[in-house]
Amino acid sequence: MTRFVTRLRALGALLLLAAAFALPQAHAALAPWTALRGKSVLFVTGGAHSPQPNDDALVRRHLRKLGFLVRTVDASAPESAAAGASLIVLSSTADAHALGRKYADSTVPLFTWNTYDYPNLGLTGPVLHRDFEVIDPIQHYPDSFAVLYAYGANLTSQISRAVGLRPQLFGTLYLEPETAGWGRPGPGGTVIADFMGLQSHAAVFTYERDASLANGRPAPARRAGFYLGSDDFHLLTAAYGPAAKDPNMRRWAIGVKLFDTALRWAASPPPPPPAYDPAALESAIRRISHGQKVLFVERVNAGEGRRSDEHIVAHLRRLGFTVTIADQSAPETRARGQDLVILSGTCSKWKLANRYANVPVPVISLEGLMSDTLHFTGYDRYVDYGEHGELRESDDPPEDYLNIVGAWSPMAAGLKPGLVKFENNPGVLKWARPLPDATVIATVPNEPRECAIFGYPKGALMAGGFIAPASRALLPLDNPTFDDLTPQGKALFDAVLLWSIGG
Amino acid sequence: MMRPGRAPRAGAILLAATALGTSFAAAAGEFPYRVLQRIALTSAAPVQALAFGPGGKHVFATAGAQLRRYGTASAEPGKVLKLPGAGVGLAAAAHDGGVLYVATRSPARLLIVALRPLRIKTSIALRNGEPSALLYDRVGHALYVESRIGHSVARLEPKSGKTLGVAHLHGHLEQMAASGRGMLYVANAADHELDAIQTAGMRSDGAIPLSGCTAPTGLAMDTVGRRLFVACGNGQALVVDEDMGFTFVRLPIERAASLRTVFAFHPLGPGGWKGGVFMAGDGPALDAIRMTAFISYVGGGGLPLGGRCTALAVSPVARRLVLAPAPRSAGTSTAGAAVRAGGAQLLILGANGAGGSR
Incomplete structure (x- = not known):
């Protein structure tokens, strides 16, 4: 009986130790x-x-x-x-x-x-x-x-x-x-x-x-x-x-x-500042991408963004991911067994409906207009979320820069605080106003409340009291934007990718 | 040696003490009572315990092995009841036409005393050590007998005196207060905290640390506002939120090794104080805290006594306080003190402006 109790205690101690190591890094x-x-x-x-x-x-x-x-x-x-x-x-x-x-x-x-x-x-x-x-x-x-x-x-x-x-x-x-x-x-x-x-x-x-x-x-x-x-x-x-x-x-x-x-x-000492090193970033992704499955949700046979989507998928495969393509109208069950869902900017908000908002795997949305359906922000279009540069849908001009405000986060790819050229040419840029539990990486220049890149970690409090079942991130790439990204823009893409899969 | 489970509590005390390290007392107000009656006591023994009768018309005092009854208006001594031992605790209850509970030591007994006529109805042996305090919880309809020597508090059935449960504690037990909702608190002067007891099973439920308070001895409770009033030996009176165990008011009082605390709603009658806390003991003054709202307490002034007070009681019905100053020898009274040199006496205090003699 005594031995049993001793073993039970030892097991308890081990469990406590395991729990301590399992605590989130933060x-x-x-x-x-x-x-x-x-x-x-x-x-x-x-x-x-x-x-x-x-x-x-x-x-x-x-x-x-x-x-x-x-x-x-x-x-x-x-x-x-x-x-x-x-x-x-x-x-x-x-x-x-x-x-x-x-x-x-x-x-x-x-x-x-x-x-x-x-x-x-x-x-x-x-x-x-x-x-x-x-x-x-x-x-x-x-x-x-x-x-x-x-x-x-x-x-x-x-x-x-x-x-x-x-x-x-x-x-x-x-x-x-x-x-x-x-x-x-x-x-x-x-x-x-x-x-x-x-x-x-x-x-x-x-x-x-x-x-x-x-x-x-x-x-x-x-x-x-x-x-x-x-x-x-x-x-x-x-x-x-x-x-x-x-x-x-x-x-x-x-x-x-x-x-x-x-x-x-x-x-307490802060984390060491990340260094801007795109090659090291890619290597870090490759180290953990093997066997990881990505569901890439797009408007299959889309017009404007088709080539850009193909290039994103090719980039993901080159990094070592196993990528499955799903049409925006495919059932959400396609996310089962996947490690990451990426929603392309070619998706129609109307057609995608509320899919993937609740899936228990990380989601990266390349489309900012779905910020409300995905619980990233409130429901007030052009107040809680909106866009720059979309002809007739926006009062604001196209953008090619972002303002890095969360340089300390690994999602910022080691870029310094301040303006960074994101795209080679001014284009459509989506934004949203996330809740406090999101880490904001970049805002639209001169619009400190319009957040372009941000991420909610797992367990974060999202809009409407929704608790993130896995990480969520916004990385606004309008239909053709991926092909127009600057090296810094590509590094941001990779950094958000790495953060989302837990790297 | 620190008891098991005391370390976190000690930490909490440190933290709370830090948070209340300095006094933030409101300015003391004018003490609203004055002496209306002085009742000379024939016995040389000091008064050990005082209680007002249920209607407030009589006050009862134990001195030595005697229980005495006095009229609060006439100050005339009434009947004397011989006790089997020195009465150390006294409590009045309104049920059954009014009864009085008396705890005696040597022998350790609980007496249930009928008021009309004054006679001992029941006498029960107390088996958990010599009693040191007695509390009747009117709201919870329970009787508690504390034994400082026996390190215990017993819960007794008020009609029969049958022991329903005993909580065993450590430290130096002082005054008790009951919440009427299943909790009993005991001032623990050795550990500088309030021991909390669940009365249903008389089980310890931890302790409330007392920020910046050393040697708490006096304890009373407002069961409506759920505030505990603690008189501490280092000259501090604390108001503690019972629901949180949080000390949120601290006021300066007399420094004294032993103090007793009483609380009453509207002790001055309608239009007077919303509530009053009165503290007296080994110090040479009676201190008061005035409750202006459930979250607001200010100093209520003080009355110089010129010496120790061995017991006190309050009756909001009669709007009277009664004090038992220790007998003093000539030439030792403080100037302006309410107590004159002389033999044992009781002071009946009433609101300023009330009739009576000075």
Whole structure:
């Protein structure tokens, strides 16, 4: 009996170990607390000019309890004060105007709840009430109740996974009208939680290193914005005692956990920046493509895009995939046994109907107009999704460039942030506005809200509450575009392909 | 040694303590009570326990092996009932025309006392150690007897006194509070937390950490708002949300090794406080917290006592507080203190503006 129990325990330990290794890469990338112990934090507060009351002393003590070595300076300290620090923590007690752009270019990661300083750091645009806002119980009494709740907008970020965020409300601060701030990050940002279900009212958001900030500059290091006010750290929610045994209460009262995890994410080392190397990218695909089956769905015998489709299929086969071609009208069951479905831009949205939206294999859509049927975005055509350059169907001119905003992601093929020539000639370019759980790689130039390339990882929260059963990506290649792609455009194609099949 | 399962809790305490490391007390208001009656006690033994009768017209006190009844209006002493041992716990209940529960030590017994006439109806041996506290849960209709020495709390059937279950705990057990919805909380002064007990099976259900509180001794509960009020030895009073175990208010009070806490709705009557929490004990003052809303509590002022208080009780019906200051010798009273030097006495407090003598 004892031996049986011992074996059972050993088996349990093995299972735990296996589960730990099976965790998604993103989760594993959060540094353990032990690795952060002893790291130095520069805590920037308002010092003697801080509004009273405030919780800076509590935060400082909390940071120390977490194992950080904390040095406190006020807003007038020079930027050089951050030299040698592993993390800058910016309190809202510091005067945002006195801070100015002081830490905007710092290569030290930064965690802030100084909402008025968001524009200085490039985290949001500059317009109060549109790009950022501080809700306080005196000026915005009704809204100060609304900010007691936030919505889990992102399920797949490292922070979301570590916190166990769900697509539901949670309690941000304890039950009194409180001060809280929100920001509207640029498309390179990641919204973790928002107020009132509004993506534009991000309660917690981040920028990975090299992600494009709202002002277009690449983030010099990780950045995280948090909803806290100056004097409500002590009201960040948590459940204790018998309440902590209730899973619903545990998932509700996650304020402290979210704060700690966002802080931990900011202080963790970012992934190494991908290098632009198309040949290496192809090799990486070849290493895993053997035996992988791709269903390429097209309008068989299409007119304009026929040659382009043939070339895409040939490219896939050359990379080592086994490709099956299906007509747009073929039943969705054709996806069974496949490892990837690619929907060609030649497909008619009308004829394809809702096929492949729910299939449990990765899907790459080369057609942006199907973004609503595929749960990529909402249903409002030309608002949630649309196109540039289509004669009579678009007010916008043809495009040949993309603006890379998610340079940190492997989907960006190592391309630098900013404009990249995507096609040799200006053409039709489709776009959509994905939900926060998508990683946006590229937008249409001068249209930061019109996202051209993005991907939802498996388990991501998509439009209408749909949970991605496998990865989903938009890579807008209008009918003849594949043949007109620049080398950078082809690299983006390959990078999205590799990401979609899990490379 | 840390008990199994204490490590995560200790972490939670640290975190919560960090989050509440400084005081954010609201400004203390004016204490709304004044002394209406002073009742001199003939016994030299200190009062161990106090309770108002169900209607609030009488107050009962145990001193030594005696139970005494006093009229709150007349301050006249009424009948004295001899107890088999020193009465350490007292609770009143309205059922059966009004009964009083008395816990005695040496011998450890529970007495069920009829009020009219004052007589012992039932006497039951307590087998889990010498009692240290007694609580009648009116909402949950249950009786709890705590034994600090026996590290246990027993649940008893209120009519028969039959033991229904016993929870075994660790640490230094102090005041109890019941939720009326299946939970009992015990202030644990040694572990700086509230032990939570499921009353159905008298099983431990973990503990609520108390941020920044050391040596919690006083405990009371608002069963409607589901708030726990804790008086701590380090001069802090906490308001804890029972549903979350979350401390969301901390107010400064007297530092004292041992404090007792009582809570009442509308203790000043209609138009007065929405709720009041009163704390007194080894410190030289009576402290109050005023409930202005279910989520809002502010300091309610304090009354200098000039010495320890061994027991207190509140009656929202009678709008009265009763305190039992420890007997003091001449020359040690604090200036302005409500307690004068002299023998044992009870102080009956009423709202400012009420009749009575100073």
